[in-house]
Amino acid sequence: MNHATVRVQYGMAQFVEQCAAHGYAGVSVWGAEVEKVGFATARSMIADHGLFVFGYNRAGPLMGPDFHRKDEAMDAARREIDRAAEIGADHVMLFPGGFVSGEKDLSGARQRFAEMAKVLLDHAKTAGIRLALEPLHPMLVGDRTCMGTLRHANDLCDRLGEGTGIVVDAHHVWWDEALEPEIARAGAADRILAFHVNDWLLPTRHRLTDRGMMGDGIIDLKGMWRSILGAGYDGPLEVEIFSEDWWAEPGDRVLEIAMQRCREIFDGDTDA
């Protein structure tokens, strides 16, 4: 369970307690929330509840309106990579960020991101943690990322090499005709680090905070899960839902329904 799903309802302590109570095996965390209780405390809190730390959010954004402060962005990213390792996360999310003010150069942004990722990869290897690239939906290209497809993420992983991997988020990639071949390609390179589940609602009212609960939208999640298992992924599902509607619900209800939907949608296929 990703903390963002219930970030409005729960601070770190309650989030960890409730996840354990609802039968989740692991958590994905956000640096800002971990910081509030302290990294050492958070780490033991999570361990005491028998949970593992899956994803750590996040290193970056590396670019954006403040790109003139590139060195600060890189230093901050290194710090987050160290913190991700410190809390024992499986992988750390690396976020490109958006355009520099006034910029209209998407391929230039992609080039810069590749170069920065290369530098940070060395740091991540030393810290002993994998860098996760997550392609975001094309509607977020420009203000959140320069990486809008799985193909782009796969190409970048080919270029960067060992120590990098890909997070497949259903909401971001479901629309892509190249979804199956690119999942297969990522699996063949053993680089699928996580599968984020959620859904695409009709209509989607907001680009950032109107994701659906699994089963409430139009994504063929069963089919996507089969492709991901078929590509050799043997990791967990991660529930990540940014939604004003679900943030307005009691946290324990959200955790309960999400677990129930995961069992309904994915359990039958776990040995596909």
Added chain:
Amino acid sequence: MNHATVRVQYGMAQFVEQCAAHGYAGVSVWGAEVEKVGFATARSMIADHGLFVFGYNRAGPLMGPDFHRKDEAMDAARREIDRAAEIGADHVMLFPGGFVSGEKDLSGARQRFAEMAKVLLDHAKTAGIRLALEPLHPMLVGDRTCMGTLRHANDLCDRLGEGTGIVVDAHHVWWDEALEPEIARAGAADRILAFHVNDWLLPTRHRLTDRGMMGDGIIDLKGMWRSILGAGYDGPLEVEIFSEDWWAEPGDRVLEIAMQRCREIFDGDTDA
């Protein structure tokens, strides 16, 4: 100039007058607006002002919540194709439409659209007009279309053959890493029917009605125009901006600014 850009300000007669007054050479029209004055009247109105009809909107949507009425959708599309021919348009836009209620089968929708397009292509050939496929932004896949990339449109044109073509809309395709190769591919097959210009705003507040005026956003329009000219396109630019902000402005101001921006951004490159 596409009527949608000033659809709130102008009915057919004023739209045609104002476009001629502002130095536009042609117009793209919408069936519902043409119908209000009658097709014969609209046609002579446009001719009397020395304008040509470029795009006709539209045949479709063919799918969506009402897909159980498939025959009605196909009959309506045939009628629109005939009307597009009647008003002397260069091409008629063919819109797939969204998912059937409860559907989660994107590849199935793509297959159905391809089959329906094949049937309508025969009708369009008889009517003597080209069918235009316009890939929409992936954020519109599911509720507006099943065709979210230029690659998909090119593949479909390969499959359908002569009589079909592609409309490249900057707002819908600018984010795609495959933009240049797919534009070159479309050009090599001599199937680029139109280039719709507008811009992608940061932030984009609405998926449908927050497009930008050329130059106000982050799209490298000069670069895209060079690619399109380089691919052999020798048709006009078409301004199509769906924007609550611009609909709130006086129509003549919108037409004036759009013309001015086109000259600033594209004129220097017309012989690229």
